[in-house]
Amino acid sequence: MSVDVEPGTVAYTNARVLDPARGLDAYGGVLTRGGTIVDAGANLFAGGVPDDATVVDCGGACIAPGFVDMQALLGEPGHEHKETIHSAGVAAASAGITSIACLPNTDPVIDDEAGLEFVARRARETKLVKVYAHGAVTRGCAGGEMTEIGLLSAAGAVGFTEGVTQVRDAGLLRRALSYATAFGAVICQRPEEPAIASGSMNSGALATRLGLKGRSRHAELMMIERDLRLAEMTGGRLHIGPVTAGESVELIRRAKARRLRVTAATAPPYLVLTEDAVGDYRTFAKVSPPLRTEADRRAVAAGVADGTIDAVASDHNPQDQDSKRLPFEAADEGIAGLETLFALTLGLVHDGTGGLLDVLHRLTAGPADILGLDAGRLTPGAPADLTVFDPDAPWVIDPDSFIGKCKNAPFENHTVRGTVLRTVVDGRPIHTAAARDAA
């Protein structure tokens, strides 16, 4: 529900104000004027609400910076039957996301200024969440020639990545990491050594029993180890994600202790599910890197809680029936993740793994800082990108009722807690719970 009039002054009152970037958790409110935050905090309206302000009574719910999803595949251009910038925007808005950084694996690949311009124009027209784009590291994501990292950075690329794949060639990644330092650009790698990661699910007893070729966690570990070495060698900025193995978290923890310029992300499936979700060849649970063991899940969740993992991204990868209703090894990888990003991640708070501010940080300032976005904070002067949510309200995930175009998520019948009541971008409400209920 987008409103085309300029937002005036809005007072969000009667709220639990959460600003993870400054450790703020207090009863109070947020005041916005136009598209900008004027102030946020306790006692903000002790002297009364400004005369010109429209009051939004949050009814005691939480108000936080809008969520930043640093890694999502949006399908447009080229795969509009799976997702469009509009369908993804509506889905993301319903889940409290106010900024998305999309992956370059579109058709054509986002590897030039025209590709970035296209995404920016479609996002402007859609006028829902803010959509940023990663540029490809190599032309056509073909692994050969480096893209114009300088020109793409100047044109608004927030990061550089091969998206659903990774830079294989160590020499090429070395040069890209090195070259990118001149522009302060970050290179994002999906951690899997493709020569080793040829199977379709986590290797182990279950894969063996199912007769599926396994994909060892060592494929992830060796890629991370190699890439960390290259980051050290070049002084380049490396982002690794999604991280799925417990030992990966340890590698990143040690790299950060050595002051390497490295950040990491994971995605909700790895916080919630294990390889058991593959069950009876369920292709919706086929994802790259694969779902792993319970010990891995716990270690990754702990990494999110303690900040070793800086961000949780949706790693949204919409796949239609034709891509998933296939034998397991032939099916495409990917899970639709926009609409469950927040509620599944908040599970870490409800099960006692992490504190509310810490977990919210991985959805707000954490990813915003990696991408260099002016987002994820309730700082005066920052864009009025806000999410109002009830952290406790339970609901049952039903992928068939997803707003997005694709329903490929192995979370049916998962009960989660955490409902988004209102999503605001640049002061404009782009989603309210009432509107969703009416729909």
Next chain:
Amino acid sequence: MSATPAPTDPLASLRDLLAIAGMAPEQAIALLDKADGYVEHSRAADKKTDRLAGRTVVNLFFESSTRTRTSFELAAQRLGADVINMEVAWSSIKKGETLIDTAMTLNAMHPDALVVRAPDSGAVKLLADKVNCAVLNGGDGAHEHPTQALLDALTIRRRKGELRGLRVAICGDIAHSRVARSNIHLLNILGAEVRVIAPPTLLPPGIETLGVEAFTDMRAGLQGCDIVMMLRLQMERMQGHYVPSIREYFRFYGLDHAKLASAKPDALIMHPGPMNRGVEIDTVVADDIDRSVIREQVEMGVAVRMAVLEVLAGRAPEAPA
């Protein structure tokens, strides 16, 4: 008669010119002084002397070159030497007669000086160890190109008076450049402050240890510079391996008036040639008669090579080893 001892000639100990690194400041200055004398000489109607009459200079080029070879050839001819040009494909050295065999063959013909250019770093030194005559490095791989540095220094000195205290930026493909390395050494020897500016992929690791400050931002690096030396970027480096594209290179590292505005208002622009116009240098800047001394560099090249040949090819031949 006064008891003052005759000043010793700093060039007396010079047998070859393989590198600038390790050269004494007095040697560099003596060569520049000598070269300076040949500038006017080359501008006169009669350019010929007989200082190297009867001597033989061989230009042995394993890499195609027009300007350096011509410059050496002209320098030798103006000094009255006999000159032979040999262009040998490096590939034949790799698969057939070895470099040392070639050197021994030439040595048997008793040349007085060999001018050698080779695509492998260190190849000229290897050859120099095997011959009796003087060897002049005309450029070896990404190692050194000493006469280029000398001619650059002469150009600067004639324009600015002296090099001490000048701030010089060398911009472009530092990693693969012998011109950059020789210039870094000579400029340091002569007391200039040296900066290098390049995309990180074209900055070799540890370049600071050669006595430079490294920059990846052109405007920051050019700040307050008296001299801007541009380097040629080989086309094959621009296709996505070291640099993504020509247009990106020009945008961030090509010298145009906007970037040049960061340097001093009287900064001089230099380029060893041949230029890639619109890649590392804007045509307007390259042809700016107030700033560009690129053609002057070519003129100084002949004078410098005359000076070096006079010193090295003019010696009495060594006894055969």
